[in-house]
Amino acid sequence: MSKPVLVIGGGIAGIQAALDLADQGIQVYLVEKSPSIGGRMAQLDKTFPTLDCASCILTPKMVSVARHNNIKLLTYSEVIEVSGRAGDFNVKILKKPRYVEEENCIGCGECVAKCPSRVPDEFNLKMSNRKAIYFPFPQAVPLKATIDKEHCLFFTKGVCRVCERFCPTKAINFEQQPKTIELNVAAIIIATGYDLIDPSLAPLYGYGKYQNVYTSLEFERLVSSTGPTNGEIIRRSDGKHPKSIAFIQCVCSRDVKINPNCSAFCCMASVKEAILAKEHLGDVDCTIFYMDLRAFGKGYQEFYKRAMEEFNIKFIKAKPAKIEEKPETKNLLITYEEQVTGVKRVLEVDMVVLAVGVKPVYPEAISLEKNEDGWVKLRNPYLDPVSTSIEGVYIIGVAAGAKDIPDSVTQAGAAAVKASILAWGGG
Amino acid sequence: MKSEVILKQPEVSHKVLRVSPELPSKLIELGATKFYRCFNCGNCTAICPLTEGKVSYPRKLIRYSLLGLEDRILSSAEPWLCYYCGECSDYCPRDAEPGSFMMALRRYLTTKYDWTGLSRLLYFSKKVEVIAIMILAAIVGLLIYFLHGPIVLDRVELETFAPIHIVDTAGLAVFFILATLLITNIYRMYRYVMRDDQGRRIKIPLKFLITDFIKTVPLHFFTQMKFRLCKVWNWINHLIIVYGYAAAFILFVPLLRFTQTNEPFLLVNPLSILGILSTIALIYGASVAIHGRVKKSQPMWRYSHSTDWMFILLLLVTVVTGILVGIFRLIGLPLATYITYSIHLMIVAPFLILEVPFAKWSHLAYRPFAIYFAGLKERFLASRGVMYV
Secondary structure, three states: OOOOEEEEOOOHHHHHHHHHHHOOOOOEEEEOOOOOEOHHHHHOOEEOOOOEEHHHHHHHHHHHHHHOOOEEEEOOEEEEEEEEEOOEEEEEEEEOOOOEOOOOOOOOOHHHHHOOOEEEOOOOOOOOEEEOEEOOOOOOEOOOOEEOOOOOHHHHHOOOOHHHHHOOOOOEOOOOOOEEEEEEEOEEEEOOOEEEOOHHHOHHHOEOOEOOEEEHHHHHHHHOOOOOOOOOOOOOOOOOOOOEEEEEEEEOOOEOOOEOOOOOOHHHHHHHHHHHHHHHHOOOEEEEEEOOOOOOOOOHHHHHHHHHHOOOOEEEEOOOOEEEEOOOOOOEEEEEEEOOOOEEEEEEEOEEEEEEOEEEOOOOOOOOOEOOOOOEOEEEOOOEEEEEOOOOEEEOHHHHOOOOHHHHHHHHHHHHHHHHHHHOOOO | OHHHHHHOOOOOOOOOOOOOOOHHHHHHHOOOOOHHHOOOOOHHHHHOOOOEEOEOOOHHHHHHHHOOOHHHHHOOOHHHHOOOOOHHHHHOOOOOOHHHHHHHHHHHHHHHHOOOOHHHHHHHOHHHHHHHHHHHHHHHHHHHHHHOOOOOOOOOOHHHHOOHHHHHHHHHHHHHHHHHHHHHHHHHHHHHHOEOOOOOEOOOOHHHHHHHHHHHHHHHHHHOHHHHHHOHHHHHHHHHHHHHHHHHHHHHOOOHHHHOOOOOOOOOOHHHHHHHHHHHHHHHHHHHHHHHHHHOOOHHHOOOOHHHHHHHHHHHHHHHHHHHHHHHHHHOOHHHHHHHHHHHHHHHHHHHHHHHHHOHHHHHHHHHHHHHHHHHHHHHHHHOOOOOO
16 A cells, blocks of 8 residues: 655646656645646647647646546645655645535636626736626636636625525635645655746836737747637737747857856747747748757747748747847837847847746745756756755756656656555555 | 858958957956856947947957957057946946946057056055155155255245256256156057058058147147047046146246246236136046045946056145145245255156056057057058958
8 A cells, every 4th residue: 555645736736746746646635836737838828849738738638637546636725834854745725715615616607707806817817807896818728707806896895695695506704714734645746836026127128118029928828829819919018919029049049147157948939939920920920039959858949940931930049148128119129149140130020029037936834955047056056956955855847947748748657656655665 | 141241251361360358357357347147139220329340349349358269359449439328338238348348448458558567566466556655756856965055044936946957957857757657558559550451461551650640649639539439528528637737847847947936925926817727627637536536436437447546646745745835835935835845856756657558548649549550551552442341
């Protein structure tokens, strides 16, 4: 008989680790702090280098997790306390109240349709609105509604309760309380992913100041059919299709004053986004400003070549110094030195997408040893790249170091095997 | 687009590029302590308020230096076009301090333009610098010892102590020697700069040499107007210092016979007022520089080479002894006046002799001439069809 394993974070890495453990007959607790699993990958439109639809390959895995007999999915929950040692960790988990009984909610969406309160939608990076009772996105797993207490009229003003009135299964429960769950697990896998670094740390790119400057993640939502514009690429300033888009690499990455590390996936992500822009708009000039184009994975160099030859995307080797806005058109002027010729130029474009670097997110309940740069210290980056310095605690995906989806999934499998050794009483 | 650009680059020359592997370490010694960190992103060039089009720096120059392409560095007037606002250093993603690199290049070029070799010795050895100052001070001291006039002790008779014809002659001699050295250095600079990327000499017709000179050099010499685009306050401070020096120079070189007299020093007198104003300007300049360099309040003051401190020190001693001479004359202390005046001359002489042709001060000529040469060169290259698209 095996002991259970805890996986923290329900992104693609956590999902894969949970499935790989559960398929061995090990009981897995998958804890996700947001209302749905899926993580960052759920926000992406397509994946490189094959241009597969991200949701189409992610959603089946999400559903497998939800249906797996050996996986106990704890969404809208956070690990608040961890003690013990490898093979015998005591874990306390706080299950936040959704104010919706999960057993009763059938995900019909009646409540969402009737809710009068509009809230900026985090999933679409606040480029659209959701309701105070909501599903984070259409393919959410579990497909259970959640009430956002901060914005719900009943919780803020004491009125409304419309959702309760219209719910066909009487699932709404405003009296729901937070629950603490205590578990004993053999191993812990951390897959808590990343946040984008605040792009205002690179103030000369004008993010937040100029309407038509986007982060790469915003652009992903913009091209996505579940996004704020249903997949139509339009400018924030005037709702028009851009005729030219510039993608700027290494924003808040590889800069000793902000973040010295390479964020690994942005080069290919931008190549992909430029291709998507071409596919969506046809008549658009795409230019990628890069320092070194890091096409390191299998099929990536070919993808890069395809972008140049098949899609006619321009690549300029330069780190632009600044972006200025033309007040009358809201177009953007990018100043850079082209390295091939050493000539300083200005390029005018309709839209700019900043490939913003990433910073890791870690669970507060576990005090991980960190490097100077704030990233987790791996036990041995070469030979044991999924182990933290705490025995029995493994770390995978971007939380362990910036990487793309294939590498995250690979690490998930590796950590699953490490954890399973402890689960079966070995190690 | 990219491929076109490559095709339109100048034809490949058969001339072998000379590589100086020691160039980077020399520049490190001269203050470019971090430039090897550069990964060639071009952020520095792009952010520079003075670069435009083909006139692009610092990135290109860092690249040349890291590759040891000394000839390319020597043929660049660009280092003198930079006024060290420090934006490049502030925003460098590698913290490679391109600004201090440009400063180091200026020091390096100063050593290369100078044909005597003294500049190189001064910049690369603190010991030589100190010894050179001491020797020059000693020579001046000995000259004063042997040539001074009668020492009148009942009242201050400065002209009697330091006969005007001797001081004036010595001053003029120094002036002409320095001017000659500086002009020959400028000529060497011209020879270095007027080469294209392939090392081929560029010949400029005399007509253009003259008309361009008239149009650029005096204007930029007197206004340093390009500095304005860099950081306005630094430009204004610099102007104050420049005109402080200019006033001091006029008072104590061409007008020496009116300023170094046996008459008691009067405070209300046009020359005295000018002298006081120039003193205030120089003290202001020195304090801004000292404060800035100690606090490292701007990128341009973050790295101070030993020669920068020596410059400030010599300036301060010059100004302080100058003020003391004035005070002693004013209150009528003959011996104190003569001694301080002797010390003043012993400092002023090495200050001028070392700094003007061999060190920091030479930029007063190199900067306006660089603008002049760069303009000529750019026009010539454009007319020859070497243009990047």
